[in-house]
Amino acid sequence: MKSTPASIERLNQKSFRRYRYLYVMFIPVLAWYLIFCYVPMYGLVMAFQDFFMSKGYFGSRFVGFKHFLELYNDPDFVRAFVNTAVIALLRMVTEFPFGIALALFLNEIRHQKLRKTVQTIIYLPHFLSWVIVASIFFTFLSPERGLPQMIYASFGKDAPNYLTNPESFRALLILSDIWKEAGFSTVVYVAAMAAIDPQQYEAALIDGAGRWGQMMHITLPGISNIVVVMFILTIGQILNWGFDQVYNFYSPMVFSSGDIVDTYIFRSALGDNKFSFAAAAGLFKSLLCAVFLVASNAAVKKLGQESIY
Amino acid sequence: MKKSWALTLACLVLLFSPGLVWGGPEPTKLRFVRAGNEQDPEKDRILLDLQKKLNISLEIVSIPWDQFPSKLNIMMAAGETIDFANCDAGKTLNEWAQNGLLYDYDSILKSGKYPYVSSVVNADLYKGLKVGGKSYYKPLGLCSQQWGYLIRKDWLDKVGLKVPTTVDELYAVVKAFKDKDPDGNGKADTYGWYTRLSGEADASWNFFLINSVYAVNAGVKNWVKLPDGTVTRWEMSDAAKSSALFVNKLAKDGLVNRDWLTLKRDSAQGPESDDFAAGKYGIARTSIPDVFVSKLQKMNPNAKVVFLPPLNGVNGIPQNSGANGGYWWGTVLPKTGKNPQKVVELLDYCLTKEGRELTEFGIKGVHYTDAVDSGDKRIYTINKAECDKDWDTKKNGYLYPLTWGGFNYYEYAYIPIKEYNFNYDKAFANVQSWLPSDMAKGEFSTWQAMNSRYSVPSPMMNILDDRLLGDADKLLSIFNEGWLKAVLSPDGSFDKNWSDMQAKWMKAGGADILKYGQDYYKTHQ
Amino acid sequence: MFIQKRFSVIDFLIYFFLILFALMIVLPVWQIIVISTSSEQVYIADKVHLVPRSFSLNEYSRALGSIGGITRSLFISIAVTVFGTCISMMLTTIGAFVLSKKDLPGRKALFGFVLFPMFFSGGLVPFYILIRTLHLSDTIFALTLPVAISTYNLVIMKNYFAGQPASLEEAARLDGCSELQILMKVIVPISMPMFAAISLFYGVAYWNDYFLATMFISSNKMYPLQVVLRQMIIQNLVLSQVGVRMESSNPEQFKMACIVIGMIPVLLVYPFIQKHFTKGIMLGAVKE
Incomplete structure (x- = not known):
């Protein structure tokens, strides 16, 4: 179409009307964020106060960065922070790809009934609370009655205690999280795969692509958009993972490798009403998460992928 | 026919109209916040009775146990209307009291109309709970020691040992229970010492039988008297070290169940009693011996269980165990409520003999048919079918759930405040057992009395000064981690682990507490 | 939907892996079901809870009627x-x-x-x-x-x-x-x-x-x-x-x-x- 000044004018007018329409549509969303997220945000000042519940935000004294300094000088917090970061990284390189692989594999089951059954089963543990999941793992790996002990006992030995060993504890966290959440994490990928045009597979088949080739060259690129989003979002919440899980799994014997920021704060600050201290730890984590999100988004952009903003 | 109906109706109207017109003032609305409530004030017959008697209308805000402290704190911060609430004593309470969020009891009690409540809040036992010289907290009484140990007598007979009285004898018994096949099934499937402590804030507490050999009321957060007349915290005492060393020996010799760190306990002691009944172990720590024994006898009718008294101490005091301070939780009156007077009236009524009976066993002729005094006990014949209608008896037993941390105090007991002339301390030492007939038959019906006989309070118990408490949870976490590391140390590293823990504890604020506490003890002794 | 009849090694591996993963989830869930229908004595005596040895829905009716x-x-x-x-x-x-x-x-x-x-x-x-x-x-x-x-x-x-x-x-x-x-x-x-x-x-x-x-x-x-x-x-x-x-x-x-x-x-x-x-x-x- 040849564009004349007049038609550009018309287009601008049209798109302005269109934009106005979109802005109006957005009002309820904007209102929701304002009311439920931004109005209560004044609570952030707590991290810079010596906050007392009975004095409130306006009655409590401001102390600047006192609590951040206290965090910095607390060896147990530093240990917990390092653990949080290391565990998060380990999860990122194991659980994240595992979910994608699981979704790809599910997609390859041709037998519809079997596929649906497997899908339903692997979603189930998502609905079990961590208390229950922990007790399932504890029973299975128990140094008294668990499976490894039965095997070792038949050789007349005692099995190592995987549950209270700082060296195996992180692996335990990752395995149990995979057991519980991997199935559910496939939902979004399975949904994305459902949108891939079947004709692409037919075309590939004609080109002589095998199962593996189809998986790598059609399915995976077909969901890459969602994989990238999930990657960035996961990184953006990476430090907030796992309170419930760790809380139910850990014991003082594994604090050295498994105590994370959230469990440390819960155990040692909230009971003593150190709310400001807890808020400072939370704010510190949030800041880092925000930085991670921005950074990973930029990295993804650089790689030429569709980023989240 | 019609006429007679009309007549009856007219009579009825006449009869009841004074009631309708001059039925007294509207019932006072009271909002009560407590944890884990299941009773409905509109349906529960006991609550209906109580509300009618006192002309009140109760609303019970119920919060699940695990969220309770934080939600109550937030409700207080948000200024929500609360007439009375149950809560823990400690820093939060001190903060509320100091910032004027609570009514004090003293000004309400001045009128002299509520002698029961007055005797409780002014008892010697609880005087450390006052804040700035005033009472803001009415503790819910709890016998001074509800925990104790049971031991399998048939196992002792089988391995040819007596009930242990010293730590050395205890070691011998534990070893024999593990190695000598006490259940005689030909398999090495019994534990010597059995405990569960997954998720416990204080692991050492599970060994209080051993701890209390080395010090009076040994345990985290408690103070221990030293020979030179000063005090120190249990965590820093040599007694704690000796005790940990003994546990270390048990663990090294493989006498403790290896899965202890990942087994969860629960307050109902269900899993513990299940394993006890399955014959996995022979020395049990419990607060509900009858449940343990009855479960065991269902599985093994020949099993025999006896009470294991505290062992002889090395400190010169034979057989001591700890005290819990004589209360657990208490009632506060937030200033957002408008009727503190009425609340105190309710609490006062519940402490009377009549009120206690109503809130422990229900309505006479409905929930129980008869109550007889027999010796130092009072035994109730329960009407189980009626109890089932008002509460979940499978879970709560035949003790009315609201007695349990609701209005007055815990346990199957009556504190004879009036009988002892409103001297609470005396009354508390002479608690009468009030039991359902089923429990009265059991061998351990006087369990609490048995335990309380051995219970000795530690210095500065029940004093909840902020500076004495310090960053209690942080210190506890440090001690707990260090204690476990020490008792699970292999040969030769116990001493180092122990001193590492102590150094860390002192540095994290323990040193200040120690100094403050020692001075406090000197001046307040 | 895919027109391919051969059951390749990849297929075999994928099926094996998925079924194994599903089994690892089913067994503990099955244990939960077995325990929920056990009587008290059977629950205490049994250690594995894989084979139901007693069946009662008492706990279910209690839970629903609570x-x-x-x-x-x-x-x-x-x-x-x-x-x-x-x-x-x-x-x-x-x-x-x-x-x-x-x-x-x-x-x-x-x-x-x-x-x-x-x-x-x-x-x-x-x-x-x-x-x-x-x-x-x-x-x-x-x-x-x-x-x-x-x-x-x-x-x-x-x-x-x-x-x-x-x-x-x-x-x-x-x-x-x-x-x-x-x-x-x-x-x-x-x-x-x-x-x-x-x-x-x-x-x-x-x-x-x-x-x-x-x-x-x-x-x-x-x-x-x-x-x-x-x-x-x-x-x-x-x-x-x-x-x-x-x-x-x-x-x-x-x-x-x-x-x-x-x-x-x-x-x-x-x-x-x-x-x-x-x-x-x-x-x-x-x-x-």
Whole structure:
């Protein structure tokens, strides 16, 4: 179409009307964020106060960065922070790809009934609370009655205690999280795969692509958009993972490798009403998460992928 | 026919109209916040009775146990209307009291109309709970020691040992229970010492039988008297070290169940009693011996269980165990409520003999048919079918759930405040057992009395000064981690682990507490 | 659908892996079911709980008939889940649709506005005060409105929309459709699988919520299922050190029965969502 000044004018007018329409549509969303997220945000000042519940935000004294300094000088917090970061990284390189692989594999089951059954089963543990999941793992790996002990006992030995060993504890966290959440994490990928045009597979088949080739060259690129989003979002919440899980799994014997920021704060600050201290730890984590999100988004952009903003 | 109906109706109207017109003032609305409530004030017959008697209308805000402290704190911060609430004593309470969020009891009690409540809040036992010289907290009484140990007598007979009285004898018994096949099934499937402590804030507490050999009321957060007349915290005492060393020996010799760190306990002691009944172990720590024994006898009718008294101490005091301070939780009156007077009236009524009976066993002729005094006990014949209608008896037993941390105090007991002339301390030492007939038959019906006989309070118990408490949870976490590391140390590293823990504890604020506490003890002794 | 008959090594490995993974999940769940139907004596004596040696539904009937009111709480949970998911899907779809317009002036600012609260929030106390000021406490609105939008889900949906072929929209626009019509007639139909996934996320979050209910509900009559179940399952754990007398309390069998009761509704509803995950939804869509 040849564009004349007049038609550009018309287009601008049209798109302005269109934009106005979109802005109006957005009002309820904007209102929701304002009311439920931004109005209560004044609570952030707590991290810079010596906050007392009975004095409130306006009655409590401001102390600047006192609590951040206290965090910095607390060896147990530093240990917990390092653990949080290391565990998060380990999860990122194991659980994240595992979910994608699981979704790809599910997609390859041709037998519809079997596929649906497997899908339903692997979603189930998502609905079990961590208390229950922990007790399932504890029973299975128990140094008294668990499976490894039965095997070792038949050789007349005692099995190592995987549950209270700082060296195996992180692996335990990752395995149990995979057991519980991997199935559910496939939902979004399975949904994305459902949108891939079947004709692409037919075309590939004609080109002589095998199962593996189809998986790598059609399915995976077909969901890459969602994989990238999930990657960035996961990184953006990476430090907030796992309170419930760790809380139910850990014991003082594994604090050295498994105590994370959230469990440390819960155990040692909230009971003593150190709310400001807890808020400072939370704010510190949030800041880092925000930085991670921005950074990973930029990295993804650089790689030429569709980023989240 | 019609006429007679009309007549009856007219009579009825006449009869009841004074009631309708001059039925007294509207019932006072009271909002009560407590944890884990299941009773409905509109349906529960006991609550209906109580509300009618006192002309009140109760609303019970119920919060699940695990969220309770934080939600109550937030409700207080948000200024929500609360007439009375149950809560823990400690820093939060001190903060509320100091910032004027609570009514004090003293000004309400001045009128002299509520002698029961007055005797409780002014008892010697609880005087450390006052804040700035005033009472803001009415503790819910709890016998001074509800925990104790049971031991399998048939196992002792089988391995040819007596009930242990010293730590050395205890070691011998534990070893024999593990190695000598006490259940005689030909398999090495019994534990010597059995405990569960997954998720416990204080692991050492599970060994209080051993701890209390080395010090009076040994345990985290408690103070221990030293020979030179000063005090120190249990965590820093040599007694704690000796005790940990003994546990270390048990663990090294493989006498403790290896899965202890990942087994969860629960307050109902269900899993513990299940394993006890399955014959996995022979020395049990419990607060509900009858449940343990009855479960065991269902599985093994020949099993025999006896009470294991505290062992002889090395400190010169034979057989001591700890005290819990004589209360657990208490009632506060937030200033957002408008009727503190009425609340105190309710609490006062519940402490009377009549009120206690109503809130422990229900309505006479409905929930129980008869109550007889027999010796130092009072035994109730329960009407189980009626109890089932008002509460979940499978879970709560035949003790009315609201007695349990609701209005007055815990346990199957009556504190004879009036009988002892409103001297609470005396009354508390002479608690009468009030039991359902089923429990009265059991061998351990006087369990609490048995335990309380051995219970000795530690210095500065029940004093909840902020500076004495310090960053209690942080210190506890440090001690707990260090204690476990020490008792699970292999040969030769116990001493180092122990001193590492102590150094860390002192540095994290323990040193200040120690100094403050020692001075406090000197001046307040 | 795929025209390939050979059952290759890759197929074998994939089937083996998936079935193994499913078995690892089924066995413990099976144990839960076995325990929930065991009698007390069998439960204590049995160590493995793989073969049911006794069968009773006593604990189930006790749980369902309990004073805590599982049945009533079930209806509240359903109401919260249905209402919540509807309102969440509406707001999220609109938000995602608007933000997916790459040429919208001020889009970046709007997106930042949406993203910021994902990291920073004022904490519980201001939130509690807000809910009380809005008079939402003790209503199902308190369990739905405050969490109606999950930025996480909104971003996923936004990117999914952005990945759809623009030609479809253009065509509709040329036909004179308004933006709302485009959303309803073009975007929604081709996004059904993602819609199913996101509503599943929302639905599950509402269904599983426990925290909001304990914070903003104070009447037993309004508690949703998860609160009631959780109280039955973990209540005992919390009080463990006090040792205040609690008779026999809830045995293990009862707790397991509660867990099963909590999972049944999920199993019943799931197939209806699952059917949207099948391939070929796009068949009718216009190709570029």
